[in-house]
Amino acid sequence: MSPAAFTLARECAATAIPSGQVVTLPSGLGVHVVQTLGGHVTVRTDDGLFRIAEAEASALAGYVPAARSDAVASSADGFSEQAVWDALKTCFDPEIPVNIVDLGLIYDLATAPASDGRHEVEVKMTLTAPGCGMGPVIAEDARQKIAALPGVSSARVHIVWDPQWTPQMISAEGRKVLGLE
Known part of the structure; x- marks a missing residue:
């Protein structure tokens, strides 16, 4: 196409x-x-x-965005760790048609109760290549999507380099999208 x-x-x-x-x-x-x-x-x-x-x-004159299917489910109290993972799956490297979770870029996700009764979320992620200028852009996209979830009081996304990312970290679903399987 x-x-x-x-x-x-x-x-x-x-x-x-x-x-x-x-x-x-x-x-x-x-x-x-x-x-x-x-x-x-x-x-x-x-x-x-x-x-x-x-x-x-x-x-973009005449551009009509496709209907998005990245709605994120939440639990009865408005927050779930699964909702955070689902939000992360709506974040993409602008050059690769696979979300950052299936690319294997998310190394750690931690949640903790906040003093206001909501939740603090911290994510450690990497990039496919050190020095990629898009890293802060992708990390901020992830942070904003997590922060917008019900029940989240703060969201932080840290870029880390250890362990170094390799293509073997791509999930089976990601490999399928990329035509690697």
Whole structure:
């Protein structure tokens, strides 16, 4: 399937891939949508790849986001560890069509009761390559999605490098999506 072509109806903020540098894409720029997972849009231009945040996707003239199926279930009191895992599964590297959980990037997830009766969540994650400028962007996406869950008072996502990530850490589901099995 070839990427869909669009034109930016207005200038918009975007993140250059893989540097992670925030740039402004000009109005009238032709782009090709290459990935739309996790609510964000990855586009290709003559100058490279860029991630357009969900809030900026309306800049793509004629673009209609696909219905999202990343609703997160929660327990009766509004919080569950499974809901955190489900939220993490809605986060994607903008170049890889597999969520960060199935890519094997999540090393640890810890929850603890907070003084306000809600929950504090800490996640340790890695990246597929050290020095990837998109790491802080992906980690912040994960943090925001966790923080938005019912019953969460704080969310922290730490990028760690030990152990070093390898392709063997990809789940069976991720391997299937990538055509590795």
